[in-house]
Amino acid sequence: MSLTERDKKHIWHPLKQHQTHPNSLGIVKAKGCILTDEHGNEYIDAISSWYTCMFGHCNDYIINKVHAQMQQLDQIMFSDFTHPAAVELSEKLINILPDNQSKIFFNDNGSTAVESAIKMALQYYFNKEDKRIDFIAFENGFHGDTFGAMSTSGLSVYNGPFEDFLIDVQRIPTPNKTNHDTILKQLQEIVSRKNVAAFVYEPLLQGAAGMKIHDSEGLNKILQFCKENNIITIADEVMTGFGKTGKNFASDHIDTKPDIICLSKALTGGMVPMAITSCTQKIYDAFLSNDIAKGYFHCHTYSANPIGCAASIASIDLLTSDEIQTNIQKISKEHQKFSEHIKNHPKVKSTRQLGVVFALDLDTNMERYGTLRDLLLASFMKEGVFLRPLGNTIYIQPPYVISSEELNKIYTTIEKVLDTL
């Protein structure tokens, strides 16, 4: 029996309506940018397995560091102990994060990194006896699937059953060149009637919304407004972190730095799950007290798991290497060239690009999980390329180690499939 058949017996997949989509393809191997299925077919992983494996799958440098860590220290309770990999990782992160970041808190995944940030913001004001319980977030943002993260997410089509339990969030549009004043007016109006604790945002690039890019100047004005009104700013860099936008962090493109930053996905280069919520000294200091209850009593069993830390250290070594930095710029240039070419295709409405992220919108309305989307996905797979359209958006976010040939194959496959539409 194939993996696909055996899978159906006991496995419940995420983001899936099993009645209409019963089959999951068995992937048995991945190396570099290539995925191999159980029948021996190969696919280029054009979206780095959800933006994680940016240094290529089964990267030897990461494997060696993880292997060494596995022989030294596997797991240790982080509420009572510390260990070399956690300390080294914290130093490396502080080195590359925006200058105002000072403390590193460990979580297990992107959602809990955001959940943690939300709880930090709430308790920051609770500890100061300033009752602030509201949040501001962008329309169509995505911040994860736990309750707090889900509340701040604006992509709520699938949140129906949970809406009664979500925290109160005020939504603002993402900034473009023309709406700065409207947004600032709206912010004024929100703070006049709500006690806002924090603003949660994906800086510059909204991933799940369909790789939508917004205006950095406008975002800077929003962040300035938040600073002036003591609203904690929480940058969700779970997707944008570690080089995707052409700089180490999307926040590096913007003058005003966030108070809290959420990281995951490429943190470990896709090797194991891990996440970080970093913050400024000012946030951290609000939890210092002789009163134990003012401490941050939030913990996950696998906090700062040494294997995850080792994988993250190795990934940061790679990210900061000349080779990877050069590749990031190279991919960005190739995307620009492809963009110039494909934007004239009759099926293409618009294209956009930031760092290694390229996206095009089709001139067709599509459901997020509808039949045309399924057809597109299947057509790409048939050509040996794994691309996962988001609604009518087709996007590329390749591993930094992708070869020119592989990148070209992605481009020509997109064009070929568009020609058949």
Ligand SMILES: *Cc1c(COP(=O)(O)O)cnc(C)c1O
């Ligand atoms: C993926 C993602 C999350 C959620 O991360 P998980 O590890 O899937 O829980 C949160 N925010 C953003 C911006 C993401 O892209």
